[in-house]
Amino acid sequence: MPTAIDQVHAELVDLLTGSTLAHVTVITPRGALATHIMWVDYDDGRVLTSSRVGSAKGKALRADPRISVSVVDRANPWRWLSISGRVVEIRPDTDLKFIDELSRRYTGRDYMMRTMDREIFVIEPERIRSATGRG
Numbered sequence: 001m002p003t004a005i006d007q008v009h010a011e012l013v014d015l016l017t018g019s020t021l022a023h024v025t026v027i028t029p030r031g032a033l034a035t036h037i038m039w040v041d042y043d044d045g046r047v048l049t050s051s052r053v054g055s056a057k058g059k060a061l062r063a064d065p066r067i068s069v070s071v072v073d074r075a076n077p078w079r080w081l082s083i084s085g086r087v088v089e090i091r092p093d094t095d096l097k098f099i100d101e102l103s104r105r106y107t108g109r110d111y112m113m114r115t116m117d118r119e120i121f122v123i124e125p126e127r128i129r130s131a132t133g134r135g
Contacts, residue, residue, distance in 0.1 A: 016042035
């Protein structure tokens with residue numbers, strides 16, 4: 001469990017639990033940075049995201065669990081979060097329950113690509129930078 005210093009400020013949690021797209025950066029097995037636009041969630045001090053089983057993201061995170069996630073408020077670009085951390089758990093998305101929850105939040109309907117198994121990446125923050133906007 002992250003310490004209090006590693007927690008996302010309460011007035012910014014909506015950036016991770018709403019429909020703001022995140023930029024998620026991993027380190028590829030060749031050592032290059034790769035950034036992906038992804039859906040995210042936040043639960044119990046950890047960021048959650050998902051990908052299909054066998055994806056390049058999953059392979060990269062198994063080789064090197066370091067990851068960064070950034071989100072910017074569409075209505076106020078001076079309100080943002082940047083989280084660096086590690087994937088501390090990779091678990092199956094049983095019955096696509098997690099991706100369905102995200103899909104309903106981001107698109108208003110269940111996830112459409114139902115033929116692929118998915119997995120959930122649980123990210124423990126190690127460093128959080130943020131701004132709450134300009135007044």
